[in-house]
Amino acid sequence: MVQAKRWILTKHFEGFPKESNFQLQVEELPEPKDGEVLLEALFLSVDPYMRPFSRVRMKEGDVMIGTQVAKVIQSKNAAFPAGVHVVGRSGWRSHTISDGSDLTPVMPDWPQDVSLSLALGMIGMPGLTALYGIEEVLGLKAGETLLVNAAAGAVGSVVGQIAKIKGCKVVGSAGSDAKVAFLKELGFDEAFNYKTVASLEEALRKAAPEGYDCFFENVGGPFSSVALPQMNDFGRIAVCGSISTYNDTQPQTGPFPHMTMIFKQLKMEGFMQSRWNTKHPESLRRLMGWLKEGKLQNREHITKGFENMPAAFMGMLQGENTGKAIVAV
Amino acid sequence: MVQAKRWILTKHFEGFPKESNFQLQVEELPEPKDGEVLLEALFLSVDPYMRPFSRVRMKEGDVMIGTQVAKVIQSKNAAFPAGVHVVGRSGWRSHTISDGSDLTPVMPDWPQDVSLSLALGMIGMPGLTALYGIEEVLGLKAGETLLVNAAAGAVGSVVGQIAKIKGCKVVGSAGSDAKVAFLKELGFDEAFNYKTVASLEEALRKAAPEGYDCFFENVGGPFSSVALPQMNDFGRIAVCGSISTYNDTQPQTGPFPHMTMIFKQLKMEGFMQSRWNTKHPESLRRLMGWLKEGKLQNREHITKGFENMPAAFMGMLQGENTGKAIVAV
Numbered sequence: 071m072v073q074a075k076r077w078i079l080t081k082h083f084e085g086f087p088k089e090s091n092f093q094l095q096v097e098e099l100p101e102p103k104d105g106e107v108l109l110e111a112l113f114l115s116v117d118p119y120m121r122p123f124s125r126v127r128m129k130e131g132d133v134m135i136g137t138q139v140a141k142v143i144q145s146k147n148a149a150f151p152a153g154v155h156v157v158g159r160s161g162w163r164s165h166t167i168s169d170g171s172d173l174t175p176v177m178p179d180w181p182q183d184v185s186l187s188l189a190l191g192m193i194g195m196p197g198l199t200a201l202y203g204i205e206e207v208l209g210l211k212a213g214e215t216l217l218v219n220a221a222a223g224a225v226g227s228v229v230g231q232i233a234k235i236k237g238c239k240v241v242g243s244a245g246s247d248a249k250v251a252f253l254k255e256l257g258f259d260e261a262f263n264y265k266t267v268a269s270l271e272e273a274l275r276k277a278a279p280e281g282y283d284c285f286f287e288n289v290g291g292p293f294s295s296v297a298l299p300q301m302n303d304f305g306r307i308a309v310c311g312s313i314s315t316y317n318d319t320q321p322q323t324g325p326f327p328h329m330t331m332i333f334k335q336l337k338m339e340g341f342m343q344s345r346w347n348t349k350h351p352e353s354l355r356r357l358m359g360w361l362k363e364g365k366l367q368n369r370e371h372i373t374k375g376f377e378n379m380p381a382a383f384m385g386m387l388q389g390e391n392t393g394k395a396i397v398a399v
Numbered sequence: 400m401v402q403a404k405r406w407i408l409t410k411h412f413e414g415f416p417k418e419s420n421f422q423l424q425v426e427e428l429p430e431p432k433d434g435e436v437l438l439e440a441l442f443l444s445v446d447p448y449m450r451p452f453s454r455v456r457m458k459e460g461d462v463m464i465g466t467q468v469a470k471v472i473q474s475k476n477a478a479f480p481a482g483v484h485v486v487g488r489s490g491w492r493s494h495t496i497s498d499g500s501d502l503t504p505v506m507p508d509w510p511q512d513v514s515l516s517l518a519l520g521m522i523g524m525p526g527l528t529a530l531y532g533i534e535e536v537l538g539l540k541a542g543e544t545l546l547v548n549a550a551a552g553a554v555g556s557v558v559g560q561i562a563k564i565k566g567c568k569v570v571g572s573a574g575s576d577a578k579v580a581f582l583k584e585l586g587f588d589e590a591f592n593y594k595t596v597a598s599l600e601e602a603l604r605k606a607a608p609e610g611y612d613c614f615f616e617n618v619g620g621p622f623s624s625v626a627l628p629q630m631n632d633f634g635r636i637a638v639c640g641s642i643s644t645y646n647d648t649q650p651q652t653g654p655f656p657h658m659t660m661i662f663k664q665l666k667m668e669g670f671m672q673s674r675w676n677t678k679h680p681e682s683l684r685r686l687m688g689w690l691k692e693g694k695l696q697n698r699e700h701i702t703k704g705f706e707n708m709p710a711a712f713m714g715m716l717q718g719e720n721t722g723k724a725i726v727a728v
Contacts, residue, residue, distance in 0.1 A: 122658060310661070315658065324652055324653075325652055328623065328640075329641050330669075331669030333451075335669050335670050337669075338660065338667045338668070339660070340661040341664050342661065345664060
């Protein structure tokens with residue numbers, strides 16, 4: 071018998087999430103049955119997508135959605151023997167009984183000197199999102215200029231680094247001077263603090279007077295309306311996120327993009343990394359390879375304690391994190 | 400010496416075009432020099448694109464932009480002997496001196512029983528726009544459901560018919576009951592008058608409860624905001640026009656499309672037919688083939704008299720035309 075903690079969504083978010091949207095519950099878990107395993111969470115992920123997905127994938131009273139790196143501590147499933155590490159879609163739970171259908175073993179030959187938490191970040195969903203956005207959606211080519219916003223976040227920071235590996239000029243927008251300094255460390259060619267520039271339009275133009283060939287969109291909203299006219303002809307836009315609108319109670323509005331899209335013959339595509347899941351194993355190996363070669367640098371923003379999940383989630387939505395936001399149990 | 404008439408844009412349009420934006424001028428044209436030809440316009444085109452392009456391609460005092468079918472009536476250019484018909488980018492002119500660089504011969508073997516005016520419509524730029532939008536941008540496949548708005552217009556009416564040739568279900572939106580009847584004649588599966596339906600959202604859902612795989616966008620603005628959520632996952636949107644916003648003095652605004660694009664993984668692309676101009680000769684032959692086989696039906700809205708060009712243009716922007724709007728000199 072194990073005492074398991076879990077975080078419930080008590081009420082759907084209205085506007086920015088509040089403490090009162092969450093409730094911590096404790097339950098006694100039974101022994102795993104045949105085919106089942108008992109998991110203990112080591113690291114849990116808090117990601118922007120949880121805000122909009124809470125509305126479409128959850129009902130009030132459900133355990134908050136999310137992935138975690140967990141250790142199998144009891145096993146009656148030969149595919150997941152005790153002691154192995156997995157990435158589980160278990161939600162915000164300290165311990166979980168699973169039949170294995172929602173588990174993926176952590177990549178084989180995971181290096182000892184790389185934290186397993188990266189399986190939730192650069193060598194996990196956010197890293198794959200960056201990679202597929204660049205390769206499958208944008209088709210980014212050497213010599214092109216790429217714009218990425220929320221650039222110091224879990225996805226954006228990998229986007230910019232992969233674009234540098236591919237021989238591109240990279241411009242990043244972020245929300246603090248410390249984040250801008252971080253982007254420069256990562257090798258971004260240009261970076262600015264969108265909260266303090268006098269004019270976003272001028273900042274974008276100054277960073278790339280030649281215009282943008284590709285735009286990795288994590289922010290949406292008014293930022294998109296300013297960036298779109300600075301795309302070059304035949305520019306491509308990978309729509310990965312829209313964090314500036316996730317907490318709207320009334321949808322924000324902006325000018326329609328159609329005229330700009332026609333005149334410049336732009337292509338804009340929304341995507342989720344799951345579309346290419348047959349490529350995941352090979353893609354994770356490539357990401358790990360770049361990390362080991364020193365071509366990718368990792369940064370995490372770690373919150374300690376399972377009881378701090380809501381605070382970590384809300385902090386991430388407010389941009390407190392540089393790099394991947396992780397909760398370490 | 401020939402008396403030539405031409406229509407000048409006296410002042411850039413502000414809001415909907417007015418008579419006072421245009422001025423008719425008469426000039427004496429000199430004899431063509433070596434390498435030049437003298438053209439006489441037979442048919443002139445009025446098209447939606449002229450409204451937004453006037454702002455970016457013209458200055459006040461310029462002759463209005465546009466194409467025409469003209470006859471070479473004097474020639475000192477062996478490539479265009481007297482008597483041949485050409486499509487010329489001559490603007491709103493009754494007679495033009497040209498060095499040939501802005502001329503394209505009308506397709507060889509043009510059938511005697513097909514009006515040359517179709518070189519401005521179905522067997523010209525609007526037909527090519529429809530074809531490339533479907534084949535190059537949407538990649539429309541048999542069995543898919545396609546939505547087209549401004550469906551009774553020069554481009555929309557061809558879009559729907561090509562989609563039927565390709566074995567698709569076609570839903571069209573248009574602005575009058577007569578246009579809706581026309582769409583049914585053309586073989587559209589579903590058509591409705593967007594001006595009289597109680598709810599555009601319901602009309603779209605009723606016409607295609609299965610959702611839309613492809614959307615050929617001619618209208619933009621609020622229509623797009625209603626249509627987007629009814630796209631199926633991995634839906635494609637070809638952004639050809641945005642006629643509902645062309646006459647804005649202040650840009651209309653609407654909800655940002657990003658969230659819908661992410662959740663449904665939609666692809667949206669703006670385009671102009673000129674991108675594929677190396678394919679034009681073969682594409683025009685295919686369009687003509689479909690017309691001769693009876694798979695495409697043509698409708699024109701003909702205004703007589705060069706002096707009526709502004710009225711024809713403004714009428715087209717108001718949706719007076721069913722099929723292609725043409726001015727016959």
